[in-house]
Amino acid sequence: MKRYRLVNYFFDFRRNSLDLDDTVNSIIQDFGENNVEEKLQNLKDLKKAPILISSEENLLYGQIYKTFVFGNYYTAWVGACTLGERILNEFMFKLRDYYKAQAKDLFNTKEIKTIYNKQSCDDWSFMIKVLKKWEFIDNQDIWTCFEKLKKLRTESVHYNKSIFNNGREKALQAVNLIHEIIDYFFTALGFRPWFIENPPGIKNFVCKEYQNNPFVKEFIIPHCLYLGYKHKCINLLEGKFEDFSDYPSIELSDEEYFLSFKKQELVILDK
DSSP states (O other), X not given: OEEEEEOOEEOOGGGGOTTSHHHHHHHHXXXXXXXXXXXXXXXXXXXXXXXXXXXXXXXXXXXXHHHHHHTOHHHHHHHHHHHHHHHHHHHXXXXXXGGGGGHHHHOOHHHHHHHHHOSOOOOHHHHHHHHHHHTSSOOHHHHHHHHXXXXXXXXXXXXXXXXXXXXXXXXXXXXXXHHHHHHHHHBSSSOOTTBOSOOOTTOOBBOGGGTTOHHIIIIIGGGEEEEETXXXXXXXXXXXXXXXXXXXXOOOOHHHHHHHHHHHHHHHHHO
């Protein structure tokens, strides 16, 4: 009868509307007036700002994109790659217990020891291999983003004189790649397999079939409230909702739940 509704998110649309005077003034206030044309161009070259879950990954991503805007390109380049490695580690070590029963069927003894005995890993190829075998998501493109970021990580860490010649280009590639990764896994607005497709705006509900998905349980549901279709929003910014306990003991499909929610919402709006 109830579904998890995402309620913990943030967004900054200023870099999506840089032609507006108020927006530009706000950017100048945040980033300073020195080299302002370069900073505005840096913002324009970044991918559009998404609405994101208020997670630690997104907070770190915010620091990286601001570093790029300031013109600290090498720092942004390395930071984007470091965050990519952190996310791979977080996925592998937070999700590993869900797949322990399958370990012997998927990996050899050495690989199992790495997965279950270590607390960190810097082997991107190994981590990507593990995560792909667990099949908790079905999106080859996102693993390709990690592969591309891995290559940029190697270029940034190992001695390379060319960083002074193409530092901005490489930084932009890295920041936009980590953006794609962050946007896919941690978006609060978008068509993702774990969200019910119908809700418009940011009223994203978790599909019933994904409630036990390891990734969703660890990274999405902690930012949700478990609500029935009669619930109403009291204060969206504070994440306050009011729900009721008088629900019949029947199961609803995702479509039935959403349609019931929309009917209830229209009743509230008519009052």
